[in-house]
Amino acid sequence: MTDLLYTDVEESLRSSVRSTLQRSLDEGLAARLYDEPDTDTSPIWQALAGQIGLAGLLVPESLGGVGAGPREAAVVLEELGRTVAPVPFLTSSVIATTALLTAGDEEHLPALAAGERTAALVLPWTARRGTWACVQGSVEPVAGALGADLLVVPTTGEGGVTSLRAYESGEVEVEAITSLDMTRPLARVTVRGEGVEIASGPTAEAAVDAALAAGAALLPSEQLGLAQWCLETTVEYAKTRVQFARPIGSFQAIKHRLADLYLLLVNTQAAARHAAGTLADDDPDQHVAQAVAQAFCGDAAVRAAEEALQLHGGIGMTWEHPVHTHLKRAKSDQLALGTPERHRADLAGLVDLPAS
Amino acid sequence: MPDLQQRVDELLESHDPETTPRAIFLGAQYDAGLAWVHFPEGLGGLGLSRGRQSEVDDRLEAVGAPRPDVARNAIGLGMAAPTMVAFGTPEMQQRYLRPLFACTEIWCQLFSEPGAGSDLAAVATRAVPDGDEWVVDGQKVWTSGAHNADFAILVARTDTSVPKHAGLTYFVLEMNVPGIEIRPLRQITGEAEFNEVFLSGVRIHDRNRVGAVGEGWKVATTTLNNERVAIGAGNEREAGQIGVVTQRWRRDPCVRTPGNHAELMQWWVETEVTRLAGERLRQGLEVGQPGPESSAMKLAFAQQAQQVSGFALELAPEEGLTYHDWSMVRPETGSLLGHGPGFRYLRAKGNSIEGGTSEIMRNIIAERVLGLPPEHRPDKGIAFKDVPR
Ligand SMILES: Cc1cc2nc3c(=O)[nH]c(=O)nc-3n(C[C@H](O)[C@H](O)[C@H](O)COP(=O)(O)OP(=O)(O)OC[C@H]3O[C@@H](n4cnc5c(N)ncnc54)[C@H](O)[C@@H]3O)c2cc1C
Secondary structure, eight states, X not given: OOOOSOOHHHHHHHHHHHHHXXXXXXXXXXXHHHHOTTOOOHHHHHHHHHHHOGGGTTSOGGGTSOOOOHHHHHHHHHHHHHTTOOOSIIIIIIIXXXXXXXXXXXXXXXXXXXXXXXXXXXXXXXXXXXXXXXBOSEEEEEESOTTOSEEEEEEEOGGGOEEEEEEEGGGEEEEEEOOSOTTSOEEEEEEOSOOEEEEETHHHHHHHHHHHHHHHHHHHHHHHHHHHHHHHHHHHHHHHOEETTEEGGGSHHHHHHHHXXXXXXXXXXXXXXXXXXXXXXXXXXXXXXXXXXXXXHHHHHHHHHHHHHHHTGGGGGSSSSTHHHHHHHHHHHHHTXXXXXXXXXXXXXXXXXXXX | OOOHHHHHHHHHHHSOTTTSOHHHHHHHHHHTTOSOTTSOBTTTBOSOOGGGHHHHHHHHHXXXXXXXXXXXXXXXXXXXXXXXHHHOOHHHHHHHHHHXXXXXXXXXXXXXBTTBSSSGGGOOOEEEEETTEEEEEEEEXXXXXXXXXXXXXXXXXXXXXXXXXXXXXEEEEETTSTTEEEEEEOOTTSSOOEEXXXXXXXXXXXXXXXXXXXXXXXXXXXXXXXXXXXXHOOOSTTOTHHHHHHHHHXXXXXXXXXXXXXXXXXXXXXXXXXXXXXXXXXXXXXTSOOOTTHHHHHHHHHHHHHHHHHHHHHHSHHHXXXXXXXXXXXXXXXXXXXXXXXXXXXXXXXGGTTTSOHXXXXXXXXXXXXXXXXXXXXTTTSXXXXXXX
């Protein structure tokens, strides 16, 4: 059984990410992005990439990275999830980077690892391992493409063979889409030029599958962090908000709902750690772990955000309170990289429980 | 650091699992420190982390070695043993732990009373000192397996002049001494798995007191936290109620409908995730004792066992309408999975009551894990004898 706890190294990484975020991310930023989508968020990413080396976390030292692994990336995502930070860590440093690593790229990775450039895998944000289709012309909704310097696109090459190609941002058209979650805005990407081939055939397919698998293994950690923020914030509120001359947290109906939410989070954490750990260990069980985590954690984060909103009462409905930005991220995350329902269907195949 | 696998090898070499009688094999496993590796050396353990027990158990399981009968001695293995290690005297530890692990001595738990279920600290059974002995009078209820038990863990009131939590003391009781009457209580399944136990003038020597006089609540809390881990911890993937359902699904295409499939996969994911959370809790416990967090596992286990066992009836409706046998028996083991789907459905209803109700688990999580304000407690600070009952 993979280690489901956190190591000291992971905990110290967590505190550096947390304190850097505290310094560089102001509380109102997430909400502001809905009104001012062009707000420059790059200083936050520069702080994280420059000071902690997050951009190259998964990249080996020989290519200028940190040479850490999925467990560490998972902890980073927990912290980014807590704050719904508008940074391209998941899309660039995890997903696109994994595609390039698996494809054997040595040309693009050093600049990505250094945090000088960012990349995006151009597929619909709902794509999942084994079920995606090559891009022809225009594709949407793509996450991480707005502002990315490098676009990694699976296309159909000569003879119908899959070709993974790199495009500079100038070679493609990227139009912003008004997104449910503006802290991870989506785009319509239209590919016209030739680009440069990174890999073809089975290597290209494996690279895309590995990228989507890494996303599926690590998105649950973002969902975990988000849900933990929701629970903690709500517990604090329930201790201080007084109605009927009592803190609302002393009403048993509220206590029991929060206890159930705690239980949900204990489970979410186990599922997320298991997915990250089995990916790190290259465990044969990793695809089951990913499907389980994706099937569970997406719903859990949505429920945590919904409960947080309800238990905050009227204040939870306001634009000023950050819970709405968390709900929008949670709901979008639930649909990202395959819905829980689709992952349950994939899982059925993996564990020999046929639908008919 | 002793090499665990080497120790297991030595055990298997000296005791051929195919030919060694169970009690002897288990005794040898205890002596080798492989019963509970997280217990101290000499008490069936090696002082390692809890999580490493699975390294031993997986090996022994794989070679078909005799295993302790958890269904028959759940209270001994899951609750009495860790309590004994934490609070028992060296004499008690030497006397009780080995036969308990070998399952030659079976244990039951005399905690609940007609007036003290969820409010366990309200037990009224009295223990009055008399020389080196205590004299116990009272009535216990819902005592699982009392009819098979050789020993009991018992919580009794030794002082009524202090608030309820302060006046309790914890004992080990031999179940064949004079003054104990055990009457079967039939339950929803038709079986009499639990009992009423009447204690009149029962004498317990003071050396069978566990922990200090008046500190029974602290000892009982250890027992209960261990009980919740024991109850909530499934080990293997597809263990428990979900395993019964998945076996059926694979065997029998007739049960496969789209609606059933959606529900099946939902429960599969939930039970798998709870299994992982139980594993995570175990890894986190290392050498420590379980705390209030274990309540979450108990809560999840009960919810899932109930929902999945109900789903099992809907999966095969014709079969779900039948029942294996209503005749009253006093079972040897407290099996949750035996018999047919109807039995499993009905027995699972107890999962949210036994070992503390789901409501109490939620209170514990809310107050002791999340730190929310406590319930109003009208008996707080009042001597037990003055509390209206
Ligand atoms: C199958 C089975 C086996 C058992 N085996 C044993 C055994 O071996 N040894 C032993 O000692 N006991 C045993 N028990 C007893 C068990 O521990 C008690 O039944 C349990 O603690 C609940 O107590 P009660 O039945 O008195 O219910 P009550 O405490 O009267 O509860 C009734 C209802 O009120 C709710 N409630 C009570 N207090 C609160 C509160 N503060 N907040 C919200 N809701 C509350 C409960 O959740 C429940 O829904 C067993 C029970 C079962 C069902």
